[in-house]
Structure formats: C-alpha cells, structure tokens
Amino acid sequence: MPIPQNDSVRRALIERVRYYNELGIYDFYRREFQVSAPVEQPQESVVTSPAVEREEMPARKIANGTAVRTSVEVLPSYLEQSESDPIAALKIIRDDLGDCTRCKLHQQGRKQIVFGVGNPHAELMFVGEGPGADEDAQGEPFVGRAGQLLNNMIKAMGIRREDVYIANVVKCRPPGNRTPERDECETCSPFLMRQIAAIKPKVIVALGAVAAKNLLAINAPMSELRGRFYDFLPSGVRPESGWQGARLAVTYHPAFLLRDPRQKGEAWKDLQMVMKYLGLKPQPKGEV
Numbered sequence: 001m002p003i004p005q006n007d008s009v010r011r012a013l014i015e016r017v018r019y020y021n022e023l024g025i026y027d028f029y030r031r032e033f034q035v036s037a038p039v040e041q042p043q044e045s046v047v048t049s050p051a052v053e054r055e056e057m058p059a060r061k062i063a064n065g066t067a068v069r070t071s072v073e074v075l076p077s078y079l080e081q082s083e084s085d086p087i088a089a090l091k092i093i094r095d096d097l098g099d100c101t102r103c104k105l106h107q108q109g110r111k112q113i114v115f116g117v118g119n120p121h122a123e124l125m126f127v128g129e130g131p132g133a134d135e136d137a138q139g140e141p142f143v144g145r146a147g148q149l150l151n152n153m154i155k156a157m158g159i160r161r162e163d164v165y166i167a168n169v170v171k172c173r174p175p176g177n178r179t180p181e182r183d184e185c186e187t188c189s190p191f192l193m194r195q196i197a198a199i200k201p202k203v204i205v206a207l208g209a210v211a212a213k214n215l216l217a218i219n220a221p222m223s224e225l226r227g228r229f230y231d232f233l234p235s236g237v238r239p240e241s242g243w244q245g246a247r248l249a250v251t252y253h254p255a256f257l258l259r260d261p262r263q264k265g266e267a268w269k270d271l272q273m274v275m276k277y278l279g280l281k282p283q284p285k286g287e288v
C-alpha cells in the first residue's frame, strides 16, 4: 500500500490499520481501476457491510483529468487461522484481547474479562449476552442462577457442561447487569466470531435476543427468530479451513426462563431440534 504524503491522512490510515489489526484483520487487498470521467465528489468512505468492509480513498486527480481511485478491500482474516489446534487458536485470541480497554465497559466496574469456557473441540456452543456479577467475580460465563439453569438444560440434552463451549457477546460485565450497548457489542463481537471460527462447532445456540441479534444481524422478535436453523459462517473464515460453518438456533435466555418458567417447554423444543441434528439422546427425565 503506498504511504500517503499528507501527514493527517497518513496518521488516519495508520490508526485505521491498527484498529483492524486489533480486530484480528491483517490482510489488506488493494485494487486499482480507472474511472473514465473526472470524479467531482469523491466518496470518502463506503461501508458495504460489517462482514466485508471496503474503504475507498478519495480519488487522486492525474494530469489528463481522469481519476485513479484506490480501493483497499479489508477482508477479515484471523491471525490464528493457520492454527489447526483450537486450543492454540483460542490462546492467540485471548492474548490479542489482552487487558482490553477497547470499549467503555473496562471503566465501568468490571473485575475481569470473562473470555469463555468449555471444550475447545465442542460440537455445540452456547452464546449468551454478557457476564453478570457472579461471572465477573469468577471469570467464567454462566455460573450464577441462570448458569445453573443452563447446566440443567445441557444435562437434559444428555451431555455435560464440559462437553460444550460457552461464551458471551460481550466479555465484560455491563454495570448493573444492563443490556450491552450497540457499540460495546460491535467492539467485542469480532472476538466472539474468532472464538467460533477457532472452535468450529456444528451447532451454535444463541441464548436470548441480544445473542441472536448480534450473531445474525437480524432485528426481529424472539417469536420470529426461534424454531428454525440458520446457516452461520463468521466472516473471514478461509475456505481452506475445511469448515463450512455451523447451524445456529435461537432459544430463550435462561434468565428469562427463570422469570417466566412457563416458556421452558418452548425452550425444550428448541433444544430438541438441536439434539436431533447432533444425534443426542435426552437424559431419561428429559426435562429442562
């Protein structure tokens, strides 16, 4: 990539590249093409989708009046993707996260980062919203009351907590257990995507609306999100990884089920759909 002469543009570019690096994006592809007519109003920045972002630099005028527009395509490419061992890949992601200060949650009373827990080779992964007080204290997701219910749900599926992997959209406790805000989710979810890409589960269960909406980038009520599988492939997964992605199911958050136990039967239907796909036999009592 040519280094721009203008100091402020150069600084902005360096900052932007550093930002992408922090998200685990290291490969930048440059494409140049001719524009036949002069560009009068150069576009400063075009964002096509969160999955693949394209930055277009202002057109540079050249002598004959045509413009050359340099487009830098930023394709997420995870640092750990050359690691076939998910344990090593997760360690790279954890190291990259460091003592994270990327969003305001680091200043709002978190005790520690709650990265994720479980079997790095898991076929089944659960994704929640964010740590609560117990999780913040113990450094592990779903260890409070909602966690006890999640454990029972996992047991009813005929498996153990140690067999699955559990993570959250945000890795720091939002103050007063408030819902994580959009910028916090956007800053943190690339790390979740990388965890998913490292583990390569067959099925992901999104627990509650925050997890579902962040993973699927769909803004719909739970009643519409539940009851079906979605194909899910985090952006930036290389085809040579051999992983075609996961199936994603949405169910109620255990904390919601604690408030409204009548919905447990509905959650059990969601889990049965997952069990059927994974060939799991329910625990004899079979109750959530």
Ligand code: URA
Residues within 6 Å of the ligand: 128, 129, 130, 131, 132, 135, 140, 141, 142, 143, 146, 147, 168, 255
């Ligand atoms: N709720 C969540 O969404 N995640 C946890 O880890 C605990 C409670």
